[in-house]
Amino acid sequence: MISSWRLAPLIPLLGVTLLGEFASRSGWLPAYLFPSPSSVLKTLVEDASLYRKAFFETVLAAGAGLGLSMAFGLLAGLVLAASTRIRKMFYPYAIFFQTVPIIAIAPLLVIWLGYGMPTVIASAFIVSVFPVIANSVQGLTSTDPVSLQLFRMLDATPAQILFRLRFPAAIPQIFGGFRIAAGLSVIGAIVGEFISGSGLGGFVDASRNQQRVDRVFAAVLLAALLGILFFYCLSLVHPIISRHEKTPEN
Amino acid sequence: MIRARALGKRYESTGGGLAPLDLEVERGQWVTLLGPSGCGKSTFLKLVAGLEVPGEGGVETSVPRSRMSFVFQEPALLSWSTVEENVILPLRLRGADRKEALEKALPWMEKLGILSFRSSFPAQLSGGQKMRVSLARALVTDPDLLLLDEPFAALDEPIRIELGLELRELFLQMKSTILMVTHSITEGLWLGDRVLVFQGRPGKVVLDEALALGDKRPLSLRGDVRFLSRVEQCFNLLKEGRT
Structure with a gap:
């Protein structure tokens, strides 16, 4: 019973797809604004290469x-x-860095790095780096105080405290940052591609100029699938890093 | 072994801590520290261990920190490490290789009944089992001084009794010194050779007495009239301190 519910997220997807198909075919939604799901799929197949x-x-x-x-x-x-001193000095800048909209600095990236892959990579990096920093800092500074006292009691060196206590204790939070960054990196790459004209982002931009809404939808669909794929790949690692959290009940 | 001279530490924010204390503890004694929360019992242990800096006075011990072990109220096990890895942690941090550390740890794991789940992770253990692992980790270095900060507080009464009996037995074999903080008068008197009762915030010692209950502490001792009168004496002192 429970395993059959694993497919539950497909139910709304199927519903929306059928509704979209019906609305488009019956003329409720103009096809030049909202192409039918079947025409989007057709475009994907026709322009597969x-x-x-x-x-x-x-x-x-x-x-x-x-x-x-x-x-x-x-x-x-x-x-x-x-x-703490280093954190007080630099952490506000990390937050500031996060608040700068990537769309505003993407043109600068083109000026500095040119039209091409480096700009897109830089854009993906800028958008996705902050959650990794924030989660790493949070995880590494919220170590259980009793465990810290235990390590002090054992005369552990700073390196031992870091690598045998702080870092392993922070792994779940660091990994949480990686998962957020996975989705954001796709967004950052697409924004970078809008400007530099390559990849799915460039494809969306070119299709918009040609008024090919079906192509835009198809590219957006692929971009979303890419985000899910990244997230899923990282989720595959999760059972390995959390194997010790398994209680006898679960 | 331990000599405290006007040793004190106050916490301005809570008003708690330890009022200046003069105390000597000889080798091979099990000293029980009783008192209400915030009276400085745990602070005293941490001052002895060098985990806290004295506000006034000082404490000398003939035992280097490498020969001390601290057992906290929480087992403080590394959740990502197996039972075995947790037990050998002190030896590994001090540079022992895995094989050498295991040779030392296995007898302790056997004595404390945790050998059969040496490959389990802490999340898979009961509260009592976790505390056994914590005790094994403290004992694996053969400490001369064992500092116990409410080690059985989170456990059910039958498990407290069982672990208390085992620890008393190990204490007699090891000939080490134990300072134990507890909120249980019965448990503290049953296991200790000497009792210190603290009152007030910051806490001061109002009773320091040898218990002379003998080395062996059968469970039946807890029903003994002499024992119960001691319990009553401590209870009255603690009650008096509250009013």
């Missing part, structure tokens, strides 16, 4: 941006968590 190329460009850029975010965000989190 174009979409495949754009999709993999976005996968590569978002993946690289996410990888950089994970590496840099974690490193920055470790540095910021190491000292």
